[in-house]
Amino acid sequence: MEVLVKSTIMPCPLLVSSMLERGANLFSDVAIISIRPDGFRHSYTYRDLRRRSRQLAAALQRAGIAQGDRVATLMWNEHEHLEAYFGVPSVGAVLHTLNLRLHPDDLAYIVNHAQDRFLIVDDVLLEVFEQIRPRVQFERVFVVDHGCGALPAGCESYDAFLAESIVEPSDADLAEDDAAAMCYTSGTTGRPKGVLYSHRAIALHSLAISLPDQLNLSCHDTLLPIVPMFHVNAWGLPYAATMNGSKQVLPGRNLRSKTLLDLLQNERVTVAGGVPSIWLAVLHALETDPSRWNLTQGLRLLVGGSAAPESMFRRFDKLGVHVIQAWGMTETTPVATACKLTPYMHGWTEDDRYAQRAKHGLPLPFIEARAVDDQGETHKDGKTAGELQVRGPWIAGSYYGLDQADKWTADGWFRTGDVATIDTEGFVKIVDRLKDLIKSGGEWISSVDLENALVAHQAVKEAAVIAVAHPKWQERPLAVIVLKDGSDVDASELRAFLGERFGRWQLPDAFVFVSELPHTSTGKLLKSQLRQDFNDWRWERS
């Protein structure tokens, strides 16, 4: 073999610290706003963020944190959390954001599984910490003081820890595939599984989501990440915003829709990210009192986490607010697809455009997506569903300390467990979770499609559709409905309403009205619970 010609480009790793350096060097006076638990508006700049991140880094080094060590956070969206986002990886340690909504059993499990050494915790979250404290062994615990409680025994002040550090952190010799951050999945089945994000994955993800055809993030933006920073790095938005020098507004713990609308208005937010339930509540508040808020023209709302109903796009458009759907999961850093119309789609009918916008969109550059059916065939007809599989430089290739090879195909693609169609334009549409599909008489019925159609009915607040065993058809759909306060509707009206869009065989065979639905810690419908609740259901006719 002859010698191959390597490039003459300098070896220069993609590191998280480069993004903070850019923000702090080029946008030093741009503001980062944090809303305290008591509503106080704290404001500082990228220059301050760098100073304090470096203080944290130096303090961690001095306290004995070495490359590869895990430092956990139990925090809301606030500047101290952002300091950890950059300070922890800068010394080669791994930021482990704990999802405060997890059950204490799961929280204790992941802290022990990740072998977290230190914890940084908000004082308002000390009660969560106390629930797991007997079962975990943090060497040191630093409390962010919002004046909401005395420092418990055995804990230290975060600010005092930073103040100790009078020297600059020593340079860490980092490789771009070193872990910078880690998250655990909040799956409804099995134990949480850990994903370790590399510096490189976070850097590439920041570039890709910022592109004009994706989330279009720039220094002209003011970003409000409502999606928690303890949930897949708030979709990577804080990293991208820092790289781009965007103003950031970190909303803390108060996520009531009117508070969020006040923030959107007062901080002149241009782009915000949250799950559908957040935006549906915001939409309701806006529609109820349309003249109350004066939002920024061209405001974009990023929606992800679960499928947004098409009606949400239409209703926000009427208010001059543009909703953009993206898709991803813990294993995809997390954004893998984003949905923006391509040029010729602007000539489509309004209905076709909305149907397209309610999809999950195109894979980002360097990400590949395919939908593989039971026969191992891939389809691009927009109709034939298959398991969504993805591959690319910010997709997980394994779980931390866990052998679960069945989540990857023999040819190296990650099996998402989502069922999707891909249309001729390449747009991905998540039809359902593999385990939530209803298999009726050899055909698949999408529970998600039925749920999204149901919530478009004016009387319906929330809807879940689950598969229930059926003697003839194997499975049939059952709809579980929560009505809006003061609303009334019966099963036959809902059947007729769905009948306008679905075939008869796809309609739920029964409608059950309840006062609330069970949810996971991250606000997703807990269908496993519902399936259990309706395990003994008997169909009236067979």
Next chain:
Amino acid sequence: MEVLVKSTIMPCPLLVSSMLERGANLFSDVAIISIRPDGFRHSYTYRDLRRRSRQLAAALQRAGIAQGDRVATLMWNEHEHLEAYFGVPSVGAVLHTLNLRLHPDDLAYIVNHAQDRFLIVDDVLLEVFEQIRPRVQFERVFVVDHGCGALPAGCESYDAFLAESIVEPSDADLAEDDAAAMCYTSGTTGRPKGVLYSHRAIALHSLAISLPDQLNLSCHDTLLPIVPMFHVNAWGLPYAATMNGSKQVLPGRNLRSKTLLDLLQNERVTVAGGVPSIWLAVLHALETDPSRWNLTQGLRLLVGGSAAPESMFRRFDKLGVHVIQAWGMTETTPVATACKLTPYMHGWTEDDRYAQRAKHGLPLPFIEARAVDDQGETHKDGKTAGELQVRGPWIAGSYYGLDQADKWTADGWFRTGDVATIDTEGFVKIVDRLKDLIKSGGEWISSVDLENALVAHQAVKEAAVIAVAHPKWQERPLAVIVLKDGSDVDASELRAFLGERFGRWQLPDAFVFVSELPHTSTGKLLKSQLRQDFNDWRWERS
């Protein structure tokens, strides 16, 4: 030492082929237009581009091209060139774009230095090939047939070569730091020096230049790269456009301003890239006949290669056309900085905004820039000039087969040879080439600033300012002027004109009027020639 925690992200190299796959999969019907030498408009799609690139790849493999082998091109901007951009690197070979404007001595030198095995050449460029043919040893030469000449003996048809290939290319096992393309510098001193671009550098560069705060490239754009594809990969624009699925318009060899304006209008171009001399000619044509062309609203002109005069920004703005300056060089893949105003600058005075836009802008994400003075100090005051040094994942770390370590600092930064200031906002402004600065009595005078001021005078077509040895001041500036046809102006008027903006000591001591100025092969002022011409100049007063 304990074991460091590596990430669990899948190893997935950044490859040039991923960008073509994205364009062809997601934007298969988007057009790529090529203007033939006879003016014929050829149109095909990204689907066709992939098919033919793969045919080229398979044909190259069948012909014995192995990983690391160099394949040269001598071609204008056209779809066959784009096929080589993707087809050659896809099999692990290295695309070597030959600059057809180089002197035959230099061309022969770099072909031999790079050990190019094959050549693809436009029939209209066969005469360039014939000039070097006796001195080089291509194994095979493929001619793109535009009906402009018979196939010379020993040459083969490019289309016939592609047609031979009936199989798919075999997968090459590529690493992202493998070389994908190479260019030689067209420096005015010394032999051309080769830079080998990695797949990774091209991929990262494509992401970074596409960002909203940089060139803002998207699938909604129609891109016209006037900058030649044989000149630092047309600034990487064809790669980025393919990744984003933009419509591309490849203008071929006819770059007259009226032809370009017709193209801009008829193809509804939204973004075009070229050197200042191209845009000044276009500007002149537009101003002469303003109602003749109906250009796309919001048209952006990217300018680079040499400093654009501030007057150009103002005059284009009056016509509704937005000029964006970027900076880079062969060693930087090539874009390293781009100039867009940041939010608070929109509140500045008009003059301050134009002064800022005429700078070279902010370093792209993951690129660092510093200006280092003679004492090794860096400055960010916008006044103190120093050598511009850059570092980052698409900056060259060495030259191919050449030991020239003095071009890199001990701490690993590339020494650009440009002199720049960096202001408090972080905006880089190239003041001059290190060798073109005028050292007068211990102070530096920028020849570029004087030249840009001179061409703002209505009678001046082109201006060069050079340093000439001076008995008292060491060096003093001499201005060499080409007047517009029919214009007349004398030295005292030009002195007075410059006196409005410059200190007395900065003004040229003499003005010489000539009919034309010498240029390099890439259209840059050939100052080394001018310095030689005026070597014996005697100042009248001392």
